[in-house]
Amino acid sequence: MERSIGRGMCRALPEFTSKMLSFSAWLDTRTQRPYANREPRQQSRGDDVPQILMKGIRKSFGEVSVLHGVDLELRAGNTLALVGENGAGKSTLIKVLAGVYPDYGGEIELDGKPLRMDSPRTSENAGVAVIFQELSLVPPMTVAENIFLGREPFGRLRLVNRGKMAAEAERLLGELGIHISPEKPVELLSMAERQMVEIAKALSRKVRFLIMDEPTSTLPEEDVERLFTLMDKLRVSGVGLLYVSHKLEEIYRVADRITVLRDGALVGTATPQELPPAMMIKWMVGREIDQFLPKHQGVPGEPVLSVRNMRLHDPVADRYLVDDVSFTVKAGEIVGLAGLRGAGNNEVLGAIFGRYGNRASGALEICGRAVAISAPRAALEAGIAYLSNDRKEAGIVPPMSVLHNMTLGSLKALTRPVILTRRREMEAGRELYEQLSVRAPSIDTPVENLSGGNQQKALLGRWLMRKPRVLLLDEPTRGIDVGAKAEIYRLMNELAEQGLGIVFTSTELQELLALSDRILVMHRGKLSRELSREEATQENVTEAAMQVSTTG
Amino acid sequence: MKEGSAEKERNALAARVKSWTDRYRGVLALVAVVLLGCIFSPENYRSDWPLFLTLDTQLDVLFEYSEVGILATGMTLVILTGGIDLSVGSVLGMSATLFSLMVVAYGLPVAVALPAAVLAGAVAGCLCGGLIAKTKMQPFVATLAMMAAARGMAKLISGGIKVQPGAREWYAVQSGTPAFFETMTSALPGIPVQPVTLLFVFTLVFMWLVVKYTRFGRHLYAIGGSEEAARLSGIRIGLTKVAAYGLCGLFAGLAGVCNASRMTLGDPEAGSTYELDAIAAVVIGGTSLMGGRGNMLLTLLGTLIIGYINKILSLNAVPEHYRLLAKGAIIVAAVLIQQKRRD
Numbered sequence: 002m003e004r005s006i007g008r009g010m011c012r013a014l015p016e017f018t019s020k021m022l023s024f025s026a027w028l029d030t031r032t033q034r035p036y037a038n039r040e041p042r043q044q045s046r047g048d049d050v051p052q053i054l055m056k057g058i059r060k061s062f063g064e065v066s067v068l069h070g071v072d073l074e075l076r077a078g079n080t081l082a083l084v085g086e087n088g089a090g091k092s093t094l095i096k097v098l099a100g101v102y103p104d105y106g107g108e109i110e111l112d113g114k115p116l117r118m119d120s121p122r123t124s125e126n127a128g129v130a131v132i133f134q135e136l137s138l139v140p141p142m143t144v145a146e147n148i149f150l151g152r153e154p155f156g157r158l159r160l161v162n163r164g165k166m167a168a169e170a171e172r173l174l175g176e177l178g179i180h181i182s183p184e185k186p187v188e189l190l191s192m193a194e195r196q197m198v199e200i201a202k203a204l205s206r207k208v209r210f211l212i213m214d215e216p217t218s219t220l221p222e223e224d225v226e227r228l229f230t231l232m233d234k235l236r237v238s239g240v241g242l243l244y245v246s247h248k249l250e251e252i253y254r255v256a257d258r259i260t261v262l263r264d265g266a267l268v269g270t271a272t273p274q275e276l277p278p279a280m281m282i283k284w285m286v287g288r289e290i291d292q293f294l295p296k297h298q299g300v301p302g303e304p305v306l307s308v309r310n311m312r313l314h315d316p317v318a319d320r321y322l323v324d325d326v327s328f329t330v331k332a333g334e335i336v337g338l339a340g341l342r343g344a345g346n347n348e349v350l351g352a353i354f355g356r357y358g359n360r361a362s363g364a365l366e367i368c369g370r371a372v373a374i375s376a377p378r379a380a381l382e383a384g385i386a387y388l389s390n391d392r393k394e395a396g397i398v399p400p401m402s403v404l405h406n407m408t409l410g411s412l413k414a415l416t417r418p419v420i421l422t423r424r425r426e427m428e429a430g431r432e433l434y435e436q437l438s439v440r441a442p443s444i445d446t447p448v449e450n451l452s453g454g455n456q457q458k459a460l461l462g463r464w465l466m467r468k469p470r471v472l473l474l475d476e477p478t479r480g481i482d483v484g485a486k487a488e489i490y491r492l493m494n495e496l497a498e499q500g501l502g503i504v505f506t507s508t509e510l511q512e513l514l515a516l517s518d519r520i521l522v523m524h525r526g527k528l529s530r531e532l533s534r535e536e537a538t539q540e541n542v543t544e545a546a547m548q549v550s551t552t553g
Numbered sequence: 554m555k556e557g558s559a560e561k562e563r564n565a566l567a568a569r570v571k572s573w574t575d576r577y578r579g580v581l582a583l584v585a586v587v588l589l590g591c592i593f594s595p596e597n598y599r600s601d602w603p604l605f606l607t608l609d610t611q612l613d614v615l616f617e618y619s620e621v622g623i624l625a626t627g628m629t630l631v632i633l634t635g636g637i638d639l640s641v642g643s644v645l646g647m648s649a650t651l652f653s654l655m656v657v658a659y660g661l662p663v664a665v666a667l668p669a670a671v672l673a674g675a676v677a678g679c680l681c682g683g684l685i686a687k688t689k690m691q692p693f694v695a696t697l698a699m700m701a702a703a704r705g706m707a708k709l710i711s712g713g714i715k716v717q718p719g720a721r722e723w724y725a726v727q728s729g730t731p732a733f734f735e736t737m738t739s740a741l742p743g744i745p746v747q748p749v750t751l752l753f754v755f756t757l758v759f760m761w762l763v764v765k766y767t768r769f770g771r772h773l774y775a776i777g778g779s780e781e782a783a784r785l786s787g788i789r790i791g792l793t794k795v796a797a798y799g800l801c802g803l804f805a806g807l808a809g810v811c812n813a814s815r816m817t818l819g820d821p822e823a824g825s826t827y828e829l830d831a832i833a834a835v836v837i838g839g840t841s842l843m844g845g846r847g848n849m850l851l852t853l854l855g856t857l858i859i860g861y862i863n864k865i866l867s868l869n870a871v872p873e874h875y876r877l878l879a880k881g882a883i884i885v886a887a888v889l890i891q892q893k894r895r896d
């Protein structure tokens with residue numbers, strides 16, 4: 002963390018460190034419980050025989066070598082967690098296994114016999130199903146059509162048997178415990194629902210190995226539970242699982258073995274017992290890092306953002322996704338928005354930013370000045386910046402370079418008078434690029450070639466470059482590795498101390514609890530409770546989010 | 554990994570060669586086409602020099618393809634946003650007719666007629682852009698409608714005939730060719746280049762700079778790359794689209810003036826299927842129809858490639874039907890090559 006942004010802050014506030022919760026210590030306590038409760042492992046036949054063996058896997062893109070000699074084993078009835086920093090090569094390794102990159106080096110064996118993964122077909126035939134980091138559903142098609150894409154059940158005259166398809170899809174989704182109409186177009190689903198559809202799609206054929214690249218990064222906690230139950234069921238039935246995540250707590254809950262990658266090379270494989278969190282982090286990052294969740298201590302100033310009677314109408318379901326929400330954020334304050342899936346906390350942020358146009362209504366004041374919530378452009382000019390949570394659809398501009406993606410929100414300030422020069426863009430972008438430690442072959446690489454976490458960092462850079470007064474962050478640490486997460490926490494704290502008002506959401510309750518000065522809990526579109534930092538405990542937030550307590 | 558080091562080196566070299574050829578694939582294709590041209594070129598009757606390589610032939614290609622080139626320049630803007638403009642051929646016809654009508658029939662000075670014709674094109678483009686931006690109509694559909702409407706307009710104003718001196722007894726100019734038509738298409742004093750050719754080259758280079766170095770250019774890429782991301786970054790999607798289609802129409806208007814000058818008349822049927830040539834030039838160059846990838850220099854390459862191929866085929870007196878077949882094959886080949894590059 003040499004270039005760490007928060008360094009100055011930490012030095013300035015030494016007494017602070019003592020109050021900091023040690024992240025690894027916290028993790029250790031958190032992870033003990035699931036262990037103790039764990040059912041004794043059912044011994045599957047092939048538990049000791051690697052069913053898929055990857056040996057010395059290499060892959061490069063042009064001149065950039067991304068994987069240099071990685072080994073990995075998958076076993077039946079066994080869950081392997083694959084971990085590493087952003088850009089370590091996890092997704093690339095998975096894509097090799099999925100047959101997406103036929104030009105890999107090294108060997109792959111299936112049940113002891115060599116197998117060249119030269120196409121997605123080969124991989125499918127070997128019983129491998131992959132859920133990629135960036136979901137790959139066809140938005141205008143229905144849930145059922147997506148699940149059976151390319152393998153539609155035929156009826157008479159070789160026509161697609163829609164009834165059968167829908168029934169089958171319904172059954173699959175039912176097994177997952179999710180109730181989505183199979184006839185609903187995927188574009189109308191939330192991210193979490195799409196994720197479930199993707200899993201249903203993978204399970205709709207006979208799978209021996211289920212590979213999931215960061216399946217939980219988009220899922221709220223209650224769905225994560227459901228996914229884990231399902232994974233456990235699959236594991237017991239003898240499916241080999243490979244699972245990627247940056248959430249350490251989850252890794253210790255599900256993994257039988259952990260494989261750690263660093264910079265495209267294998268660091269090692271170990272069981273969770275052999276590899277406590279602190280050590281795993283060291284394996285990933287290559288050095289010890291301060292893993293704490295710091296709490297900043299600023300005195301809140303004047304209100305910078307005040308939201309009155311915000312409503313957001315959903316014309317499809319004809320209901321309010323956000324229903325009469327009012328709150329105020331002061332300068333130097335970090336406010337967390339909590340809520341279960343569909344509670345509307347993510348939508349509040351988009352609505353403030355004017356993302357939904359005239360579907361949203363309400364009054365907005367920025368630094369005491371009334372602002373119309375008409376369009377993102379107006380919000381930006383008023384000093385609001387907004388990081389959306391759908392990075393792929395509404396965040397990155399895939400073919401543009403990292404630099405151009407970062408400057409996209411600040412082009413006006415960079416043109417003088419008509420010309421946009423590279424020098425000026427570089428001046429603006431370089432520093433943030435380094436501060437955020439974006440890992441890419443170069444700042445001119447198309448952002449689509451970056452790993453997911455690094456794309457997220459580039460996007461953060463885009464919004465920070467605008468020097469906003471109000472920062473709306475919808476799941477800012479989505480898909481970001483432990484080191485960079487700590488970096489983003491520090492950054493948020495530092496920005497708050499500089500007087501920004503920050504509102505954010507997260508799928509991780511711990512993150513909300515640790516960072517927020519105040520937590521606003523939402524339930525079915527309404528604000529159900531406001532909790533000060535002292536009141537905010539896991540129980541209180543969960544209770545308010547589920548509305549278990551009777552509110553009359 | 555000791556055994557792998559020699560192999561690694563070899564791989565690195567191969568990767569470097571591959572990335573180089575990838576980047577300059579368009580140039581390589583152009584070189585290949587020129588070589589083909591030399592091989593298959595009939596020899597000049599006065600020397601042994603291949604006819605294809607004479608300056609005259611080269612300038613001819615530029616001259617003949619300057620209209621398509623100007624159209625392709627505008628088309629590139631639209632395609633970068635992920636759209637398409639099918640109306641440019643018709644708009645060219647409309648503008649050519651309007652221009653000739655003003656100059657030949659009404660005897661208006663060129664200083665009035667030229668801006669008016671170009672403006673008419675721009676208005677047609679803006680209409681398309683407005684329709685697409687406001688009603689979220691598919692660009693294909695909106696410009697298809699304009700394709701029909703502009704052709705209709707050309708026929709309406711001309712009364713369905715070719716507008717040339719003496720075509721109707723009430724025309725102001727009854728004989729000869731207006732001087733402007735002559736100057737546009739004859740070589741400039743001192744250099745053997747026609748103003749039309751210069752206009753094409755100038756337009757393209759100017760727009761190349763605009764796309765590369767202005768905010769407008771960047772907005773085109775952003776919209777084509779991800780419209781929602783662009784909107785959330787504060788880019789005015791509607792306005793940018795109207796500007797892109799407007800400019801595309803404006804260039805179609807300009808190409809119409811060139812066409813009238815070259816033909817020395819205003820043909821309401823002029824420019825039919827030119828939109829396809831323009832799209833082909835952009836695509837052959839390597840700009841993606843999905844939007845967000847490509848640039849103006851690639852369009853120059855694409856225009857030259859189809860220009861050369863046509864020239865080679867006509868120098869060898871290949872009949873029209875084979876020429877069209879060859880063009881089809883080349884478009885497919887070019888696009889296949891581009892797709893290869895992307896994975």
Ligand SMILES: Nc1ncnc2c1ncn2[C@@H]1O[C@H](COP(=O)(O)OP(=O)(O)OP(=O)(O)O)[C@@H](O)[C@H]1O
Nearest residue numbers: 062067087088089090091092093450451452453454
């Ligand atoms: N198509 C590509 N072209 C060039 N480089 C690429 C391409 N795809 C990935 N890379 C590079 O390969 C490296 C590894 O990427 P990968 O997506 O495998 O990382 P990851 O471990 O999955 O990270 P994350 O946790 O952020 O998802 C990155 O540095 C990335 O920039």
Ligand SMILES: [Mg+2]
Nearest residue numbers: 092134452453
């Ligand atoms: Mg990844």
